[in-house]
Structure formats: structure tokens, C-alpha cells
Amino acid sequence: VQLQASGGGLVQAGGSLTLSCAASGRTFSSARMGWFRQAPGKEREFVSAIRASGSATYYADSVKGRFTISRDNAKNTVTLQMSSLKPEDTAVYYCAAGLRPAVASGSSGYDYWGQGTKVTVSS
Numbered sequence: 001v002q003l004q005a006s007g008g009g010l011v012q013a014g015g016s017l018t019l020s021c022a023a024s025g026r027t028f029s030s031a032r033m034g035w036f037r038q039a040p041g042k043e044r045e046f047v048s049a050i051r052a053s054g055s056a057t058y059y060a061d062s063v064k065g066r067f068t069i070s071r072d073n074a075k076n077t078v079t080l081q082m083s084s085l086k087p088e089d090t091a092v093y094y095c096a097a098g099l100r101p102a103v104a105s106g107s108s109g110y111d112y113w114g115q116g117t118k119v120t121v122s123s
Contacts, residue, residue: 001023001024001025001027001028001031001097001099001111001112002023002024002025002112003021003022003023003095003096003097003112003113003114003115004021004022004023004114004115005019005020005021005093005094005095005114005115005116005117006019006020006021006022006117007019007020007117008092008093008117008118008119008120009118009119009120010120010122011085011119011120011121011122012085012121012122013085013086013087013121013122013123014084014085015083015085015121016081016082016083016084016085017082017085017119018079018080018081018082019035019079019080019082019093019095019117019119020077020078020079020080021033021035021077021078021079021080021095021114022076022077023076023077023078023097024076025076027097027099028073028076028097029052029073029076030052030099031052031097031098031099031112032049032050032051032052032097032098032099032102032104032109032110033049033050033052033069033071033078033095033096033097033098034046034047034048034049034050034095034096034097034098034104034105034110035047035048035049035069035078035080035093035094035095035096036093036094036096036107037089037091037092037093037094037119038091038092038094038116039088039090039091039092040091042091044094044107045060046060046104046105046106046107047059047060047063047067047080047093048060048063048067048069048080049069049104049105050069050070050071050078051104052073054070054071054073057069058104058105060105062088063082063089066082066083066084066085067080067081067082067083068080068081069081078095080093080095082119085119085121086121087121087122087123088121089119089121090119090120090121091118091119092116092117092118092119093116093117093118093119094113094114094115094116095113095114096110096111096112096113096114097110097111097112097113098110098111099111
């Protein structure tokens with residue numbers, strides 16, 4: 001599975017941004033998809049994940065109620081809609097695909113990673 005994240009950019013606090021991750025390969029519909037982020041000087045952290053079927057979604061407490069993850073298995077894409085953005089959301093956002101049963105919020109449970117897209121939220 002190859003992953004290509006896009007949609008990052010500069011936005012003012014309180015604004016919205018939508019990230020997309022396009023996947024190649026026939027295993028996308030079997031993969032749990034996740035978004036992680038890494039701010040400068042910090043470790044990579046879990047943001048959100050969605051099951052292969054889309055039947056369940058998971059969010060970090062810091063983004064719950066502001067971010068929405070979705071997927072389109074017919075188009076091999078996963079989307080992260082971000083609203084009410086805060087300066088602390090500034091980071092490089094990575095999409096990831098996991099083919100093995102694992103905890104959705106753990107980075108070790110993901111087998112493939114995209115290159116990242118940068119999100120900057122100005123105050």
C-alpha cells in the first residue's frame with residue numbers, strides 16, 4: 001500500500017482544513033486507516049483512526065468533537081475534516097494503514113505510512 005497525504009496548509013485559528021490520503025493497492029479496503037501528527041520537537045501522536053469497514057472511528061481526546069475521519073473504499077481515500085483549529089494543532093500530519101489487528105491508537109500497529117502534510121494554525 002502506498003499512501004499520499006495532501007491538503008495541508010496555513011489556516012487561522014478557528015478555521016477549517018480537510019486532509020486527504022489517497023492509497024494505492026487492492027488491500028486498502030481491508031486496512032484500518034489512521035492519522036497521526038508530529039509537532040516540532042515532539043513525538044508523533046495519534047489523532048484519529050477508522051476501521052476497514054468504516055464501522056467505527058476513534059479520536060484523541062484533544063481533537064474529539066473538532067475532527068471527523070471518513071473513508072471511501074471505492075475511491076481508496078481517507079479524509080480528515082478538521083474544524084475549530086487551534087495553534088496547538090500545528091504539526092505534520094501522517095496517514096497510515098494497518099493490516100494487522102492492533103490497537104487503533106498505537107503507531108506500531110500500522111504497516112504503511114504516507115509522507116506527511118504540514119498544517120500550520122496561526123493565532
